[in-house]
Amino acid sequence: MDDTTYTKGLYTATIGVRPVDDGQFQGVVSLARDDGEGTDSTLYEVGASSENEGEALEEARALAHRILGEIEL
Structure with missing residues (x-):
């Protein structure tokens, strides 16, 4: 499975599961x-x-969106 990434400004969130x-x-x-x-x-x-x-991947996706949403550029 390819890594899924989300980007905001200088920040990149990569989600995964373990x-x-x-x-x-x-x-x-x-x-x-x-x-x-x-x-x-x-x-x-x-x-x-x-x-x-x-x-677990959906939970990681939601967490990534929350983290990036809290970042102020």
Whole structure:
């Protein structure tokens, strides 16, 4: 599966899913800031786990939109 990315100004959020205990999945968002001198990256995790990868990916997508929506340029 290709990475899904969302961009706002200098910020790029890349969403993904990782397996956790008991066959559950957790959505993750990697937020990178590229200021031309290097790229800083922060990993955010969805607070709850999901029963399947699709649900976890949707949760990650929602988290990415919330994070980017709070950034002021």
